[in-house]
Amino acid sequence: ERTTIQGVGVQSVLAGRVAASLSNTYPFGNLVIIETPNQALPQAVKSALGITSEKSLYLLYAHMDAPPLVASDSQVAACQLIGQVGKSGNAVEPHLHLEVRSGPPGASFDSLGYYQADNTEQEKANYLLWRTSGVFQHMDPMLLLNLGLGTPAP
Secondary structure (H helix, E strand, C coil): CCCCCCCCEEECCCCEEEEEEEEEECCCEEEEEEEECHHHCCHHHHHHHCCCCCCEEEEEEEEECCCCCCCCCCEECCCCEEEEEECCCCCCCCECEEEEEEECCCCCCCCCCCCCCCCCHHHHHHHHHHHCCCCCEEECHHHHHCCCCCCCCC
């Protein structure tokens, strides 16, 4: 009966630390990045994704409807509500953009943007670090989601 997923709650897949909580970035719009440190990752996740002991797992949730419900450097629980599905940034239809990456522990992003003339050099550098530098290795999100971790919040 639903005609759109606009406004549906976005829950964190895993517990962790908010490495970024940003509003109105381009191309991601309203976004959250959550780091789950290696020692907190279930062995099934490490095995399925090939996460080595010196890496953390990072999940980016983007194009949310409004600014994130969580603050940078805060702790989140698995299945915690972090925002709602939207079409912020460079999105035409409401959807959740989910990226899964491994990378060095403790990273934080206080800005992230590209493709607009008014993006600062720091925003561009952070975007390139996340997307193209190779420091954060992209992984297929379905490898994580197919593990069936956790129980959805009521």
